[in-house]
Amino acid sequence: MSAVLLEVEQLSKSFGGVQAVQNVSFHVKKEEIVAVIGPNGAGKTTLFNMISGIIPPTSGLVRFQGAMVSGKQPHELAMLGMTRTFQNLQLFSDMTVLENVMVGFHSRLKSGILSAGFRLPRTVKEERQAQKQAFSCLEQVGLAHLACKRAGTLPYGMQRLVEIARAAVSRPSLILLDEPMAGLNPQESKQLVDVLLAMREQGFTFLFVEHDMETVMAIADRIVVLDYGKKIAEGAPEEIARHPDVIKAYLGEEAV
Amino acid sequence: MEAWSQFVQLLFSGLTVGSIYALVALGFVITYSVTGILNLAQGDFAMLGALFCITLVNNGVPFAAAIGLSMLAVMVVGGLFERLAIQPARRSPVAVLIIITIGASFVFRGIALLVWGTDPYALRPFTGHGALEVFGAVIQWQSVWAIVISLASFAALHLFFHRTYIGKAVAACVINPFAARLMGIDIRKMSLGAIAVSAGLGALAGIVIAPISGASYDMGMMIGLKAFIAAVVGGLTNAPAAIAGAFLVGLLESFAEGYLSSGYKEAISFGLLLLVLFFMPNGLFAKMTGKRV
Amino acid sequence: MEHGQRMTDGRKRWLLLVGAAVWLGLPWLVFGNNYVLSTLILIGLYALVSTGMTLLMGYAGQISLGQAAFYGIGAYASAYLTAHAGWPSWLALAAGAVLAALVALVVGIPVFRLREHYLALATLGFGVIMFTFFKEWKEITGGLNGFFGIPPIRIAGVPLQSDLQFYYLVSLFVLAGLWFAHNIVRSRVGRALRAIHGSEVAASSLGVNIMKYKLQIFMLSAVYASIAGSLYAHYVTFINPDLFGIVPSIYFLIMVVIGGTASVWGGLIGAAVYVCLGEWLKAVVPLLLPNAGGEFEIVFFGLLLVVMLIYMPNGLTGVMQKRMRRFLEMGGRQEKQIAAVEGHKARSIGGERG
Numbered sequence: 001m002s003a004v005l006l007e008v009e010q011l012s013k014s015f016g017g018v019q020a021v022q023n024v025s026f027h028v029k030k031e032e033i034v035a036v037i038g039p040n041g042a043g044k045t046t047l048f049n050m051i052s053g054i055i056p057p058t059s060g061l062v063r064f065q066g067a068m069v070s071g072k073q074p075h076e077l078a079m080l081g082m083t084r085t086f087q088n089l090q091l092f093s094d095m096t097v098l099e100n101v102m103v104g105f106h107s108r109l110k111s112g113i114l115s116a117g118f119r120l121p122r123t124v125k126e127e128r129q130a131q132k133q134a135f136s137c138l139e140q141v142g143l144a145h146l147a148c149k150r151a152g153t154l155p156y157g158m159q160r161l162v163e164i165a166r167a168a169v170s171r172p173s174l175i176l177l178d179e180p181m182a183g184l185n186p187q188e189s190k191q192l193v194d195v196l197l198a199m200r201e202q203g204f205t206f207l208f209v210e211h212d213m214e215t216v217m218a219i220a221d222r223i224v225v226l227d228y229g230k231k232i233a234e235g236a237p238e239e240i241a242r243h244p245d246v247i248k249a250y251l252g253e254e255a256v
Numbered sequence: 257m258e259a260w261s262q263f264v265q266l267l268f269s270g271l272t273v274g275s276i277y278a279l280v281a282l283g284f285v286i287t288y289s290v291t292g293i294l295n296l297a298q299g300d301f302a303m304l305g306a307l308f309c310i311t312l313v314n315n316g317v318p319f320a321a322a323i324g325l326s327m328l329a330v331m332v333v334g335g336l337f338e339r340l341a342i343q344p345a346r347r348s349p350v351a352v353l354i355i356i357t358i359g360a361s362f363v364f365r366g367i368a369l370l371v372w373g374t375d376p377y378a379l380r381p382f383t384g385h386g387a388l389e390v391f392g393a394v395i396q397w398q399s400v401w402a403i404v405i406s407l408a409s410f411a412a413l414h415l416f417f418h419r420t421y422i423g424k425a426v427a428a429c430v431i432n433p434f435a436a437r438l439m440g441i442d443i444r445k446m447s448l449g450a451i452a453v454s455a456g457l458g459a460l461a462g463i464v465i466a467p468i469s470g471a472s473y474d475m476g477m478m479i480g481l482k483a484f485i486a487a488v489v490g491g492l493t494n495a496p497a498a499i500a501g502a503f504l505v506g507l508l509e510s511f512a513e514g515y516l517s518s519g520y521k522e523a524i525s526f527g528l529l530l531l532v533l534f535f536m537p538n539g540l541f542a543k544m545t546g547k548r549v
Numbered sequence: 550m551e552h553g554q555r556m557t558d559g560r561k562r563w564l565l566l567v568g569a570a571v572w573l574g575l576p577w578l579v580f581g582n583n584y585v586l587s588t589l590i591l592i593g594l595y596a597l598v599s600t601g602m603t604l605l606m607g608y609a610g611q612i613s614l615g616q617a618a619f620y621g622i623g624a625y626a627s628a629y630l631t632a633h634a635g636w637p638s639w640l641a642l643a644a645g646a647v648l649a650a651l652v653a654l655v656v657g658i659p660v661f662r663l664r665e666h667y668l669a670l671a672t673l674g675f676g677v678i679m680f681t682f683f684k685e686w687k688e689i690t691g692g693l694n695g696f697f698g699i700p701p702i703r704i705a706g707v708p709l710q711s712d713l714q715f716y717y718l719v720s721l722f723v724l725a726g727l728w729f730a731h732n733i734v735r736s737r738v739g740r741a742l743r744a745i746h747g748s749e750v751a752a753s754s755l756g757v758n759i760m761k762y763k764l765q766i767f768m769l770s771a772v773y774a775s776i777a778g779s780l781y782a783h784y785v786t787f788i789n790p791d792l793f794g795i796v797p798s799i800y801f802l803i804m805v806v807i808g809g810t811a812s813v814w815g816g817l818i819g820a821a822v823y824v825c826l827g828e829w830l831k832a833v834v835p836l837l838l839p840n841a842g843g844e845f846e847i848v849f850f851g852l853l854l855v856v857m858l859i860y861m862p863n864g865l866t867g868v869m870q871k872r873m874r875r876f877l878e879m880g881g882r883q884e885k886q887i888a889a890v891e892g893h894k895a896r897s898i899g900g901e902r903g
């Protein structure tokens with residue numbers, strides 16, 4: 001039995017009158033891939049935003065690696081080893097692909113404004129290390145040949161891969177992926193699935209939101225289903241596929 | 257009794273200046289609501305209006321006609337500014353647009369400097385040099401004019417936005433640009449119109465204040481900045497609040513000048529600005545959290 | 550790959566050497582002409598301020614409309630501490646820089662919670678308030694009459710009084726400032742700043758402490774401005790508040806816009822263009838328009854600002870950078886190099902729209 005990495009307890013968020021997420025609880029264990037699914041507007045992104053500290057929850061709490069983290073800022077969580085990607089890409093489009101990934105390595109480096117400004121030997125060493133790590137991470141997702149291109153000029157599918165490489169380069173203990181396959185063609189999704197599976201082999205843990213059921217069934221160890229902000233089911237892919245509430249909520253009435 | 261008359265005096269001068277700020281602030285609000293641009297050249301419309309009007313009057317144009325003509329001229333200037341400087345940069349980041357309006361403000365000031373020089377000009381009051389005595393305070397008729405004209409302008413604008421078809425269209429455009437486009441409202445014309453109207457309001461403000469404090473090429477900046485504070489205090493998109501903000505700033509300045517020290521009056525109004533910016537995050541930050549990820 | 554990289558480095562080094570030779574030899578080229586020297590000194594001082602601002606605006610994407618206030622803090626700190634408190638000039642310069650950094654910190658904490666319009670406004674407000682202090686705090690600043698009799702700066706007890714000496718002093722500061730800025734830009738900190746500019750939410754989810762970096766870079770830009778102000782005070786020996794008001798702040802902004810934010814050289818280039826253009830206008834316009842007086846050049850700078858932002862939003866360095874890179878890469882093969890990472894390009898000023 002491996003250790004619990006992330007615990008979400010009774011998490012809720014309301015925007016004015018809208019109950020975007022209501023009392024959702026679940027957990028993620030080390031080296032697991034957990035999927036969050038649900039119809040549009042079910043509250044998946046809101047859930048991710050609360051877990052990653054971008055918005056504060058209305059109530060409930062989040063524990064990460066055994067420590068309470070609700071109320072912490074996103075950058076503090078990143079330092080603790082939780083990074084994420086975004087549903088609508090948030091690449092630094094004016095920076096090169098390599099630089100984007102190097103920003104991902106920020107949390108592993110130390111040089112501050114003074115040591116950087118005076119270019120102390122420590123900074124030089126760190127820069128070299130960052131460049132090497134970022135490059136090898138790009139090799140892993142198969143984008144090394146594009147390292148010097150401006151990120152904004154890449155095709156959409158590749159930008160998704162860059163975002164994932166950027167989130168993974170610091171070897172965080174948990175990566176949140178918000179709809180990583182959105183907007184990809186079948187071939188690109190296949191490539192992405194391969195990348196994710198390979199990363200799992202290396203010990204990465206993922207929590208991800210996805211609409212594409214085929215992908216979810218293929219790579220998730222466990223699935224959490226949200227509908228109108230509430231968790232309506234949780235379990236292994238086969239169980240979820242058979243769960244009547246899920247079929248009703250997610251696949252639509254006619255599928256019943 | 258002395259203290260009382262001083263108070264009334266300061267009150268009136270605050271209301272006078274406040275009504276000027278209010279006219280300019282209203283221009284800010286209209287421009288900002290329709291175009292999303294904070295036009296830092298707004299105060300220079302007041303300067304241009306005043307100087308145009310003075311030149312016309314000095315050349316024998318009847319007073320009323322001079323006022324109308326100079327407002328019109330400034331509206332044309334505003335329209336040109338919109339077409340030549342704002343429209344081509346529509347898609348630029350907010351900071352770039354702000355800096356463009358600063359550049360335009362420099363251009364207006366510089367042109368005024370070349371045309372009218374550095375000397376201040378005077379305009380005669382609308383109706384004689386007489387004054388009113390209230391509780392021992394001496395109130396110039398021009399002050400009364402300032403307050404009345406600004407109130408009349410607000411009323412006119414209110415009617416325009418709530419009673420006329422175009423006005424309602426503009427309001428719709430503000431509330432929902434997308435829907436406005438669907439209804440066939442041309443956003444670009446709207447932007448032109450908004451800036452021209454704001455320019456006209458600014459010109460009026462300049463003309464009204466000229467008999468009281470004179471007019472010179474560099475008068476625009478401070479009027480603009482104060483009106484700006486008023487608009488921000490009011491929340492930038494809320495016309496009545498901006499007007500209230502303008503009177504607040506005017507009164508604050510007037511009393512600060514009268515009871516404290518004239519040197520610090522600038523610092524006091526900008527201090528108010530910073531306080532509002534820092535401590536009313538709900539009103540002002542509302543847009544900030546709006547960006548979803 | 551290695552080969553191409555070496556070629557690029559070689560050409561770059563040559564370029565730098567030639568640049569340094571010109572810079573050092575310039576005074577002899579102009580036969581020590583004091584007018585030219587004082588113009589060069591002014592360029593250097595402004596370049597310091599606008600280099601700091603380029604970091605703040607171009608890289609971190611944060612606007613400041615009150616930068617002249619920090620210039621003023623440095624100038625008045627040096628003036629007061631050396632003339633009235635008898636401090637050595639270097640200590641006063643350092644104290645001014647520390648003071649400017651502290652003011653930037655205190656002001657920055659609330660100000661950088663704001664963005665876009667409100668940030669612009671708040672910095673403008675800060676500028677006006679500081680100007681009021683310079684004007685009204687007469688015991689320290691001498692008020693509108695100005696501050697007279699600032700002693701010259703001394704190196705090892707020797708006062709620097711000739712323009713030539715001052716030219717070298719200022720150029721050393723400019724070089725150091727450019728070097729420091731260049732190092733920042735190609736480091737973790739520089740990447741973090743550009744990341745903030747690109748997407749705050751993504752930057753923070755990767756571990757970038759946004760508030761910390763905005764504050765640090767604001768403080769750094771304040772230090773640059775303050776040092777320039779201190780040097781200026783010692784150079785001219787007389788200062789008055791008008792030099793540190795809102796209009797000068799806008800002039801610094803103009804330099805940043807002209808120079809552009811594509812590289813750390815933007816500040817220097819912008820300052821050079823601004824000062825030369827200003828001098829040229831002062832010489833030429835009165836011939837065409839005999840009764841032009843006062844600060845008439847603002848028309849031209851205003852126009853320049855508008856036109857540049859519409860047609861050349863990345864400034865001169867933005868345009869030059871492309872050519873430059875082509876030049877540097879000539880001879881080297883067109884292979885992709887990892888090292889091209891250092892061809893860092895910041896965005897145009899300000900963040901993404903709405």
Ligand SMILES: Nc1ncnc2c1ncn2[C@@H]1O[C@H](COP(=O)(O)OP(=O)(O)OP(=O)(O)O)[C@@H](O)[C@H]1O
Nearest residue numbers: 015018020038039040041042043044045046047548
């Ligand atoms: N910042 C916000 N302000 C107001 N309401 C919001 C905000 N963010 C989300 N909501 C609302 O919360 C609900 C959940 O939204 P959320 O984006 O979390 O859904 P989602 O499951 O990610 O949907 P999708 O599959 O479309 O990405 C929706 O009704 C949405 O309108």
Ligand SMILES: [Mg+2]
Nearest residue numbers: 044045046087
């Ligand atoms: Mg979503």
